[in-house]
Amino acid sequence: MIGDDPALRSAYRLCRDRTRRQDPAEYALIQLVPVALRPACWALWAAANTIDDLADDRTASAGERAARVRRWIDALERELTTGTSPDPVRRALVDTAARWRLDLSGLHHAMTEVAVDAHGRRFADWSGWRAWGRGNLLPWFEQVRDLFDRAGVPVALRLDRQESYERFLDGMRLADILTDLSADLAQGDLLLPAEALDRCPGAEEDLTALRWSPAVAGLVAHLTDLGRQWVTQPSLTRGMHPGPATVLAAMADLLLAQLDAVDAAGPALLRARPRPALLTTARLLAPARARAALAWSLTPVPAPPARRPAPHLPAVHPRPLRRPAFRSPPPHPSGERPPRIPVERMPTHVAVIMDGNGRWAQRHGLPRHEGHRAGAAAVRDVVHGALEIGLRHLTLYAFSTENWKRDPEETGAILDLLRQETRAYPFEDLDVRMRWHGRADNLPQDLVDLLDMRERSTRDRTGLTVTTCVNYGGRDEIARTAAALARRARSGRLDPDLIGEQDFAEHLPRPDMPDVDLLWRTGNEQRTSNFLPWQAAYAELHFTPDHWPDVDRRDLWRAITEYTHRQRRHGAAGPAPHEPATAPREGA
Incomplete structure (x- = not known):
């Protein structure tokens, strides 16, 4: 599966063991994917954890932690072009990218953001918190989706309902933050938005002082309830291949169990990481293993061959994190060039x-x-x-x-x-x-x-x-947007009497168009x-x-x-006959 290279086999074993030791739940989930894909998942997970560990190492200053993260990323950048690495985690990741033809450039922003995290984070509202969390998590999950695509799974991790997908990741991030609350507070970090803390006056001060109080209890109860809502997204697995669907459903069950453990921890939450009981985890994973085994027996996923170019031929390597310059488009056969437009x-x-x-x-x-x-x-x-x-x-x-x-x-x-x-x-x-x-x-x-x-x-x-x-269809798009606004108003998050054009635009299926x-x-x-x-x-x-x-x-x-040559007035008066037509464009 991995080949005969002892150093490479050792690198993958290290990634496997580190994942099992640091994240037993994630390790259990990886055991639900086909055997051929497990080493790649170990490598991706170990790489993400390594960067986080470098940023969280409080034996070094914030500046040194950030510098270590950047050095790790720069080394990976170089090694993606050479095809190997002296660092075992990067060696496994470079091999994974080459073996499965993964484009790791999408990880560059997520990795460099961890260097910024080394200096601490504060969030005013849920919007900023979500942008940070999704920016960190989404690129890594997208690599797993691409991995399944490359493996030829008929319905490759079909999470095409983007809002539900991202909300699920929000729930995962929130569960992770609540689980690590004691460790983060010990380091002076509180990775919750002020908008959430303000719901329970006094909670922020009590948390900073490591003091359990009714305000903290109320905050934790509110956040675990919110996490359960976000994690519970049954539409994500609808129509999906049963293999990835089983993995995703098991992940949701484990996250819900983790949130239950957070809820039940009480004052101990401020002293140690809560964990679900082993019996609870075993009860959730046993049927998932049976379903996954059946699903993958119906859709075998063969391991790709190791890439071993002949000594006299250049090696084929994955793209580096930073993309090389793109080529220019071919010219028109007539040789005509585009006009110069201001x-x-x-x-x-x-x-x-x-x-x-x-x-x-x-x-x-x-x-x-x-x-x-x-x-x-x-x-x-x-x-x-x-x-x-x-x-x-x-x-x-x-x-x-x-x-x-x-x-x-x-x-x-x-x-x-x-x-x-x-x-x-x-x-x-x-x-x-x-x-x-x-x-x-x-x-x-x-x-x-x-x-x-x-x-x-x-x-x-x-x-x-x-x-x-x-x-x-345009009318269909408008009808869907109206339905989204109605759902938001019904939930109490939007006053229907105050809905304006900007609200409508923000609820379009492609609001950034x-x-x-x-x-x-x-x-x-x-x-x-x-x-x-x-x-x-x-x-x-x-x-x-x-x-x-x-x-x-x-x-x-x-x-x-x-x-x-058109005049863009948008309801304003046009220029007088003797004036040049220099009306500003929309938005000017």
């Missing part, structure tokens, strides 16, 4: 309705689905042109909720093409971040998994963001067809006659150039 006149977000694929095919005597295949080539060229001109956001309408009314052969062909393009990913070497927007309902699950995987694998890219709208500056439609139609109605409320509209397969990057450049 930064202040450039749109931030261009949305495109790619219309006319079927009509293009019919005009050429081809089946309609061949038009969509030809349209995929146009997408690639337009993305290249967006990169060249410096656009930040490009959103493409690929498949609407209304498209299900089309002939099943055509809809099947469109989804097959989306599947092929997502799997092939022609922008691998470009600084392109891929996202998708729409409903997972009715879509083939393997396509949803591919879209999620591509979004995860490119999440740290900072150039052009390309959002593909699949099974998307910027407003559309320019909406472009091809195919000689002049309507917006239920596309991004909220985001495009103030968009400039641009309609062109060419069918989408006949479009290339130069058409995008012409659309952006025309946009720069």
Whole structure:
């Protein structure tokens, strides 16, 4: 499974033993995954714990602890390019990344944040606390998801319900903080937000003094109840492969047992880490082991071969933590270059309705689905042109909720093409971040998994963001947002009489999507067809006659150039006839 290299086998054994000793519950969970994946999980867990231990070592000053964390990260950075390490934990992690073709660059921010943690943390509210916790936990869990993807599990850790997924991780972080409360307080750390502490006046002072009081008891009761709510997310395992579903369900059960132990500890919580009774843990894990064994017997996961390049050939190594420079997109065959657009006149977000694929095919005597295949080539060229001109956001309408009314052969062909393009990913070497927007309902699950995987694998890219709208409808998006606001109001967390535009925007399925500056439609139609109605409320509209397969990057450049000549007033008075048209853009 690991190979014959004694040093490498010893490194993995050390990771296994350290995980078992420091985190017995996590070790028990790793025992539920296929045998082939366990060494990789040990390596990831041991690496995360090693960095935390360096930051928590109170025998050194805060500055020295932070420096140790950075030195460890820098050494890993170098060793990912050489393929080995003298440090056993890093040796196992480097081998894991190469063996399973994992991209560890997503861990860089989480690792460097631990160096900041060495100087202590304080949180004003739950929002800041969540951002910190998710920033630390999410990248490591994403590596495990990618590991399952690489292992070929049919439904690879399908946690596509992002809000439930992140709330589950919030519960995990809260349980961990409450468990380690005595150790943290002894070091002068209190990793709870002031917003929570203020619910129980006096609790912060009592905790700082290591004094159990009614205020502390009330705070602990409130937080353990909150943790139970966050951990209990039954929708996460719905439709998931039974192997990962069993692991996740067992993790939830163990976290709930841990929160019960915290609740029952009373004053002892301030002196030692509470643990569930061994009998309780055994009772929870026994059925999970049986279910996991059955699940993996039905879906065997073979171990990948060790990577042993011949001595005269360069070794194949995983990507370093910091990504190398991306290449430039290929130039247009004509040699034409993008126009120079002043930064202040450039749109931030261009949305495109790619219309006319079927009509293009019919005009050429081809089946309609061949038009969509030809349209995929146009997408690639337009993305290249967006990169060249410096656009930040490009959103493409690929498949609407209304498209299900089309002939099943055509809809099947469109989804097959989306599947092929997502799997092939022609922008691998470009600084392109891929996202998708729409409903997972009715879509083939393997396509949803591919879209999620591509979004995860490119999440740290900072150039052009390309959002593909699949099974998307604007009215549906607004209805879902209204439902989210209604749920929040019903829970008492939002006054319905005070709901404003900002509240609505924050509850959209993609709240971080910027407003559309320019909406472009091809195919000689002049309507917006239920596309991004909220985001495009103030968009400039641009309609062109060419069918989408006949479009290339130069058409995008012409659309952006025309946009720069528009006056963006948004209800304000325009300039007088003798004044130049220099009205500020929206938000200026």
